Amino acid sequence: MTTPKDYDKMTEAERDAYDKEQRKREEAEQAALPYEWKQTLQDVDITVPIPKGTRARQLDIKIEKKHLKAGFKGQEPIMDGELCALIQVDDSVWLIDNDELHIHLEKFNKMEWWKNVLTHHPAIDTTKIQPENSKLSDLDGETRSMVEKMMFDQRQKAAGLxxxxxxKKQEALRKFQAQHPEMDFSNVKFQ
Structure with missing residues (x-):
């Protein structure tokens, strides 16, 4: 197994070849699963092929905080195991659409990528995930202001400002200086 240290020692061409080989292996492992899945930072969507005409009453689906079971009543489950991470059960749902079972899991921690759906299934390399670009307008107010602040700070640092x-510290110091003109502030440094 290649360690991060070994990976760092590789040439760019060796890394590209290694990454391509790992992606191929990962894709084969994921294709062998009895379901497909995709994720965003907020949720995980699972699609399970089922016979046409399947009714909800024929299925046995259990969505729990850290466990998922899906299959047909009286048969070996298609999926059954511990989830990669906690979910919000009340916001997670399933439905049948034509010949597919769709399971939507709302992540509890909305700031992490899952490496797999069930812990005993093959993992993906989450460091290689390329998230879709989002717009600031898609974010809630608090998150948007935090991102805007980070972007402002990044531009300021790049410009040496x-x-x-x-x-804020400089403004606080100016106010304090105005209130205390008798004090010497010539040696004040910001860290």
Whole structure:
């Protein structure tokens, strides 16, 4: 198994070849699963092929905080095991559409990528995930203001200018100086 240290020692061409080989292996492992899945930071969507005409009452589906079971009543489950991470059960649902069972799992921690759906299934390399671009307008108010602040700070640093936190400290110092003109502030340094 290649360690991160070994990977760092590879040439760019060796890394590309290694990554391509790993992607191929990963794709084969994922294709062998009895379901397909995709994820965003917020949720996981699973698609399981089922015979046409299947009715909900024929299925045995259990969605729990850390466990998922899906299959036909009286038969070996198609999926049964511990989930990779916790989910929000109340916001997770399943439905039948034509010849597919769709299971939507709402992640509990919306800031992490899952390496697999069930812990005993093959893992993917989450460091290679390329998330879709999102728009600032897609974000809620608090997250949007945090991202805008981070973007501002990044631009300020790139231009060699003070970040928003440094600007706040400078403003606080100016106010304090105005209130205490008798004090010497010549040696003040910001960290």
């Amino acid at each position: 003070p970040t928003s936190d440094e600007l």
